[in-house]
Amino acid sequence: MPEQPVPEQLPGHRPTLEAVAERAGVSRATASRVVNGGDGVRAHLVEKVREAVQELGYVPNPAARTLVTRRTGAVAVIIAEPEIRIFSDPFFSRQIRGISKELTAHDTQLVLLLVEDRGDYDRIERYLAGGHVDGALAFSLHTDDPLPAITRRVGMPTVYGGRPGWAPVSGGHGGVAYVDADNRGGAREAVRHLLDQGRRRIAHIAGPLDQTSAVDRLDGYRDVLLDADPALIAEGDFTAAGGAEAMAGLLERCPDLDAVFAANDLMATGALRVLRERGLAVPGDVALVGFDDAELVAESADPPLTTVRQDIEGMARLMAQLLLRTLDKAQGDRAVPASVVTPTALVRRAST
Amino acid sequence: MPEQPVPEQLPGHRPTLEAVAERAGVSRATASRVVNGGDGVRAHLVEKVREAVQELGYVPNPAARTLVTRRTGAVAVIIAEPEIRIFSDPFFSRQIRGISKELTAHDTQLVLLLVEDRGDYDRIERYLAGGHVDGALAFSLHTDDPLPAITRRVGMPTVYGGRPGWAPVSGGHGGVAYVDADNRGGAREAVRHLLDQGRRRIAHIAGPLDQTSAVDRLDGYRDVLLDADPALIAEGDFTAAGGAEAMAGLLERCPDLDAVFAANDLMATGALRVLRERGLAVPGDVALVGFDDAELVAESADPPLTTVRQDIEGMARLMAQLLLRTLDKAQGDRAVPASVVTPTALVRRAST
DNA sequence: CCGTTCGCCGGGAGCGCTCTCAGGCTCCCG
DNA sequence: CGGGAGCCTGAGAGCGCTCCCGGCGAACGG
Incomplete structure (x- = not known):
């Protein structure tokens, strides 16, 4: 690609459409038409204006344009x-x-x-x-x-x-x-997957319930586990620390849980840490599913997280x-x- | 804080400075002066204009302003x-x-x-x-x-x-x-710290050397280890994967290394993984220092990383x-x- | 060959604002 | 009480662009 010799704007002021028009020997209106697509302008004039634009290094002033079109782009x-x-x-x-x-x-x-x-x-x-x-x-x-x-x-x-x-x-x-x-559908899929693995005491670490994504995921969990024990549900805050705390609470209330579905990957990593601290094997003792398929989190966790991917x-x-x-x-x-x-x-x- | 009743702009068009001026019984120029700070305008007129602005819900048109002031903000x-x-x-x-x-x-x-x-x-x-x-x-x-x-x-x-x-x-x-x-100074401090810990075979995983931050950190490393063995230096790409690869190479070349200074935390985590895979204890066998003090990376690594913090x-x-x-x-x-x-x-x- | 249509171009208004400049008022001093 | 200085204010130009509209020439049909 040949380098275009872009004229430097030393003279302080930038060329206006007026200048382009003059140089091309047309009216400002015609120059404007060319700059904006060139419909309804005869070919040789289009050419001339384009040249003038090139030579002067003309760039439209967006403020002026916005002022009249009422669009800012x-x-x-x-x-x-x-x-x-x-x-x-x-x-x-x-x-x-x-x-x-x-x-x-x-x-x-x-x-x-x-x-x-x-x-x-x-x-x-x-x-x-x-x-x-x-x-x-x-x-x-x-x-x-x-x-x-x-x-x-x-x-x-x-x-x-x-x-x-x-x-x-x-x-x-x-x-x-x-x-x-499809937060709810994704949650359903995650929980069903855990059921398929033979898990029976499936806990959920929810996100902050003032966010619809958290609510929807919780709803998806409940869709599958209609009669889920309320003690198996803990509310986190979508952070790793929050997930850890929630996990600790869950283990206290339900030491017999054999799976956890966390409403996002960050909380899942927090949960993972707590499980490891308690000497519980993942997935041996407790299976774990996250949500998001977060870069640098889900895949690089130890063990790598099963999770619900959404295409951010x-x-x-x-x-x-x-x-x-x-x-x-x-x-x-x-x-x-x-x-x-x-x-x-x-x-x-x-x-x- | 009492809710200001903001007038809705249903009539399609927003009020202009002209309208404000008229309502306040002043000229457009004076209205403009008030809107822009109000210096040199008598108090009671300022008051009137302010009221008009409130009542009409006037907001200056940035395009028009930019057009004349030549500043976009x-x-x-x-x-x-x-x-x-x-x-x-x-x-x-x-x-x-x-x-x-x-x-x-x-x-x-x-x-x-x-x-x-x-x-x-x-x-x-x-x-x-x-x-x-x-x-x-x-x-x-x-x-x-x-x-x-x-x-x-x-x-x-x-x-x-x-x-x-x-x-x-x-x-x-x-x-x-x-x-x-101060990449160079930070690197020096990191390496000196490793020396203070009694480490003698200190490797460096550099960043991509087309970036000055990587070059400067490497320079800092060399400042302290004037006669560093070139085999102790590997180039990474600032990613975890790159760090892992570099670490593997280093271990191959220099199995006797007892410390690694990585040019960022991400590469340090990659190195960490490789060290663990090879059964090398951190910091027991190999001490590790990163750079950045990256959120969610340095502190939550296992073990948490010693690193050089910069105030991003x-x-x-x-x-x-x-x-x-x-x-x-x-x-x-x-x-x-x-x-x-x-x-x-x-x-x-x-x-x- | 003339009238009409159509395509293309230019003149000019105007978007909403700032800022210069001149004029009017007040005020103070002699 | 007159005159100058100083402070406010308003009129108006103009920022660079788009777009309406009127006009002009070519083309075409009758």
Whole structure:
């Protein structure tokens, strides 16, 4: 690929469309038409304008463009997570990555908004209301999250990652679009797998029950174990430490358990540590299943974790696609895209 | 905190400064002055304008503002990393987080640009040239990275995370500003610590030597072990798998080694696994030191890793500060801020 | 050969804001 | 009481772009 000699913009000011037009000997309107695709402009003029653009190193001024079109070509990604998880979970990176891929493929920019504490929501609202972005993607809503109210108030098209607490599970709408993994189905599969292995006292370490993913996984567990002993269920917080604590509690209450289904891999590793400390063999004495198939966690655990995989990056891309599609047609009419639930898959490794 | 009744913007169009001015009975100019701080406007008019803003739910149009001020209030964060690392390393999250904190504290937005392959650099250049952002922060440059050429060409103020390959080590400039940890000093401390423990055959698993952080850590190792046996040095790639491979090679060449200094924690965990597989006790037979004090890696390793901590988040914040300061005063004159090298600290755990 | 249609181009308005500049007012000092 | 200094304010230009609309020429049908 030959290096294009890009003209340096030393003269302080960048060339405007006006300059391009003049150089090409056409009007500003025609130059604009060419820059935006060139439909309805005769070929030789298109050529001339393109040359002028090249020679001057013209790049459109996005602010001017946004001012008149009322589109920014940017999308906000809002991530609200307590410190701990964001650090430890590679989730974050993978989601961002999936979104980034999809957005750049559509020439759309990614503006990242991290929410540290509740006070930040004012800032977020101002930002969204300001028209800096055309739409928003948001993750991991908790039941009392103020975000939905905000996006509705400012009329910002938004797609959520993970089913929000107040949204119906069925593909239905409820005025909100989301992409979620089939948490309940995945949980069912995990538990059935444990049953298939001959396990009978199957415990569950749930996630924080103010998150729908945790609730759905618990529901999946109960779907299969209709008459599960409540003592076999402990609530964790999706961290390894929380998983360890929950495991300790479970062992105390039910020393006879022979399997554990943890609502995520991190908690499973915590559980693993406790089991090992107590001298219980995995999977010999206790079989263990996680959820997520988290990079660097599930596979490198000792023993490697059987777990339920969800396609994080694919889900993230899907979110972006949904949003972009809405923005494309919306342009006025408020079409809410349908939500999508993506399948999960059991990955069998040595822990069961 | 009483909920402010935010007026919904149903009438399609948002109120303009004009509308605010009219409602407040002042000129657009005065309204603008109030919105931008209100200096030089008499108190009662300030009050009136503020009220009008409240009542109408006015939010300035950033595009219009940018068009005239030529400032966007946004900064690009450019991250170029091969797949593997970005997924596995919590680095990414922590850097982003530090930057985000600093930027939002200065009312500046964060536009994320992820580089997947070299073809993306064209896109990046166009974007930066487009004037979407006022400055850029970039990470992990490799020696042949095209980014510096781009930022220079489009005249984009940029601060690098980690010393770029062509930049001098000394606090000096070379026309480029960066923030880096004291990799060399940290490495020296790690190796001296191993010596203090009575170790004599100290190996080093280096990072990829096209990254300055890897080179600097290797240099630090050599600073202390002036006459180190070249056979004691292996090159990894900063991943666990690479660390394992390097460790295997080292054991083959030098079965008598009694300590390993790995250039990051991930490689240290890989090494750990290999050592365990070979039946070598850590730290009994071989002492092990990592680098980074990576979340979820160093502390939760078995045994927990002695490692060199660097303050990722602090460094990231520093980068943002440096850039913002440049942007503040620059506004025309091209002041390049001085680079900063931040200290590291040895964290002693059970692996030595 | 003329009228009409259609395709293509240019003029010009206007998006919402900032900022310069001139003018008006007040206030103080002589 | 007059005049100058200083402080506020408003008018207006203009940032760079898109897009409507009017006009002009070519083409085509009658």
